[in-house]
Amino acid sequence: MFKKSKFWAILSVVLVASMLLAACATPAPTAAPQPQPQPAASDISCEGVTAGDQISMLYQWSGQEEERLNAILKPFVDACGVAIVPEASRDQALLDTKVQAGTPPDVVFWGSTQLKQYAEKLVAMDALGVDAANYADYWKAMGTIDGKLLGLPVKADIKSIVWYSPKAFTEAGYTVPTTWEELDTLVEKMVADGKVPWSMGMESGDATGWTGTDFIEDIILVKQGPEYVDAIIAGTTPYNDPGVQEAFEIYGKWAKDEKYTIGGAAGTVSTNFNDAINKVFSTPPEAMMVKQSGFAAGQITTTYPTLVYGEDFDFFQVPGVKGLQGGADWGMAFSDKPAVKALFAYLASNKGGEEWAKVGFDLTPNKAGTTTYEDASLAKKAEMLAATTGFVADIGDAIPGFGVTEFRGVTDWVNGGDLAQILSTIAAAQAEGTK
């Protein structure tokens, strides 16, 4: 009996030891590329990269979005034999803790707020030898912190557009407005015809209110212009300036009244932003217009797969807007390995821009992609983007830690709060964020 138990003891020790050895062995690289034939597109530079080099990546995209990213990076991966070790998560805290712990991934695709947040730890684009000639000045300005360009904008979307149904417009005899006064008249005409002009939905969990802040910023762009918005972002114009107050009041007039928006104030704050988009295209439509960013197209086609772009749903630019509000996801580098340098060089190159537009992963700020979009709605948005001279970021994205206060302020305003007090609370948060 003693010998038998000794046998089992030795066997279990051996098993545990072998499991430990297997677990602690270094993992093999995920893609073991064979020696590649020389790539046909020799405009992808793989200087200093040896086949099998790894790049660890973190981004928020999964499912179909991740497939699109992989399709875009495929020419680069094939040409240079780089192995990408990806991680997809929407959790901001995950990225924060990795950076704070000193073990950030090599490349991160995240929001523009993170450029400022991690400014000291990022590797600047010049240090990576990236030529940013393909990017318009306003992109470079947005990504430049303390004089250094800290990231490459990769996936852009514009916000200053209004979605509507061309069929419903022609039936009712409406035309697309081109000035703000025409928009006002159109709204009043819709009300007189017994229709509801706007569909507004702010509800979005703990980010409730963000659609309101987007709308207000577009109104500010119409009434004041892009330099004013830039001054707010820089902190030189306080948030409780009369210009901002005017925009809040114009927005409030529409958002709080049942005549102008579905359900009035209660409807605006309780309706989810995706539901608000759907309401314009239901049968019968509950409202005529919804102001929303470009992603609305995806929402419409998912909910109503039979609708055709151009006939059943289309968009026009916010009338009279001087400049354009939008945002982008930014590619940022925490390391300066040769493989990372090659990746960013590819993204900033002509080939990179064309690939991005071809795959259609939203708009690409890379000018080389302006003409290669295959999707019609993306092409139209790209034209708007290329034609604009004053592109501004979302104020909430541009000031770290400020967004949440802005969202709550707008929600309170629609729910019946005191405007002066709300604006000074937001102004205090703005002052802290821009210090």
Add this chain to the structure above:
Amino acid sequence: MAASFLIFKGGKMASPRVATVMKQGKWTPWFYVLPALIIMTVFIVYPMINTVGLSFLNKDSSASAATTCVEGEACWGALENYRYALTNEINTSTPLTAWNTFWTSSYGNTIKWMVFMVAGTVIIGLVFAVLADKVKYEPLAKSIIFMPMAISFVGAGVIWKFMYNYGTSQVQIGVINAVITALGGKAIPFLSQPILNTFMLIIVGVWMWTGFCMTILSSAIKSIPEEVIEASRIDGATEWQVFMQIMVPIIAPTIVVVITTMVINTLKLFDIVYVMTGGNFGTDVIATRMYREMYSSYNTGRGTAIAVILIILIIPFIYMNIKRFIQQEAIR
């Protein structure tokens, strides 16, 4: 330790000399609890001390909180984060506005939760425990009441969010509003109306935790000696008098333990508020505020200050709970 070593040295058990075998060295108990102590220190004690330390620093822990003072406003030096945590939500311009904003601030809401959720769960749990005791299908009744405890807070939040849904079109997908509009009334936006929404959320909390209180109180009631109840009935007491003047005083210690446990649960409550309203429309509680400061505004100093305030508020109840628990154990 030395004694036990001597006994086993020969490779065979010596005849047990009870006194020496049972006598443990001075350090032996410490070795037994050492692994648990290490884990507790690393995962609970150290983070707590670190949190308190961080609450005196600024938002990215690079300098003291005193540097975040704004000129022209009150400043508490290194305790600046605490000043923000305690006063930011309250509008102190007049006593009336201070009173009103206090009751929609996270502290006011937490007090409302504490009072109404604890009262609700304990009273309803007690009533159900007593009533279930008297019926034949008692196991079935108790399982049904207990079932909501089996789902997560987040699941309950999502379910009730749909129940309270306020739709703008003719079709109401929220059960309660559907009933109201079917009876001819006007739909109510439960979750966005300032004072009403907190009570709607408290209803969800009560729904979830009543089962817990009922179970504990039910076992306490069953341990009341039958003779006392019978004697009181023979003496002519009504059921209500039996309940209030005999049963409740006998199980009073258990009721106190249940109350303190529920208070601790309520103070920590986060999921229901976060899932259903995100803390908007005046439904904030301390835990959602802490989350928002830490992870949405990236302000470590303020988030940890709120966390420390929460710990300080919970400590008296934990103390009472443990004291009662030790007393109960001593009686057995």
